[in-house]
Amino acid sequence: MNNRTRTGGSAKLSFLAILAAALAAGLGLWLSQRTLAPDAATPRIEGLQGTLVYPQPRPVPAFALDGPDGAKVGSEQLAGRWNIVFVGFTHCPDICPTTLSTLGQATKPFADRAPAERPQVLFVSVDPERDSPETAAEYARFFGNDFLAATADHERLLPFTRSLGMVYMQTPVEGGDYTVDHSSSLAVIDPEGRLVAVMRPPLDPQKIAADLALLMQAGA
Template sequence: MFRNLTYVLLSAAALVVGVMLYQLSQMNNEPKLALVYPQPRALADFNLTDQHGELVNRERLYGQWTLAFVGYTSCPDICPLTLAKLAGAQPELATLVKQPLKIWFISVDPKRDNTEQLNRYVNYFDQSNVLGMTAGHDQLFPFVRQLGLMYALSSTTAEDYLVDHSASVALINPQGQLVAMFKPPMQQGELPVINVEQLRADFPLVLNKLNAN
């Protein structure tokens, strides 16, 4: 009788430990600074112009993974740091997906960022997989909002104005659907810029979650 009771207790303990280990492994497999949407979000069509003067619409998203973020070429810190980090991480991240991985820099300052300026800015990072683009605000506002990002226009008349904008990076799948968001760490006194090491760690975890859905 006591032997049977011992077996029951040991089995129950093993079950509890197994559940705890499973939950711990699931927690360890969760991305720390990325949000994966429960369902892919379809994007409505849009019309932007890239650094080469060519049309960028929803069809340009098909058949590739896209990391997209908003900014402007006169941005003093967040934009160049983010673009440099993404451009540097792109070759490694691209090995984790079957389709090409592109980086879209969406300028929300069309007043100053014409195609020539965008081309000079993007070429500085010497990464062929980075594409700069912009449009009028009638196209930018709804497109940026679809991506779960934001920006705010400045009312100043000064020529060196700043533009408030999101620092997160949206992930779009090869079907042109928004599937995840990579967020910068928010620490007092530090710029909200993507942590590239955390991005490298979170990216495969995000893909695993997308494949499991």
């Protein structure tokens, strides 16, 4: 997949300046969350293999993103289930397809459970200029038939990603094109809509599945 496209010149540069300012605030939150998590991970739930549990669950502010066919993807769609959120973009050449493939494998052990008892994967495209909700959904479902997908304008994407401790930024490349730099970690949201843990690379499907089972059993 090609990760470059043409941009809109000065308008794009102006947007990038605004995004850079927002990124600075988001980065501070992201770093603070990463600093807090490691010390509390092992004592709370024994046996986790790379998942860091936050000392205190963090309520995710209400959000409303755009799903395919005019549907909305927001807090209501995540309520009552364990959720794994990953942000990326469909033109991503490596990290995104690899991560979504890993999540497809990691969720297979839960396939025989009732829908409400299966972890739900939400892929959020942070490249709305190129990814429509339909494009994002088609991409995500290639890796998992029941994967949710959404996108939105940056005014909604930025606060949502920051609330999960994630960051992203459009980065210009040669020839007036751009790529998107973004967090490669996974956010784990519990059935009460709280951010409870983060899964960081390297990501292994067996370890993710085992950690999810432990989190769900403990009701982290």
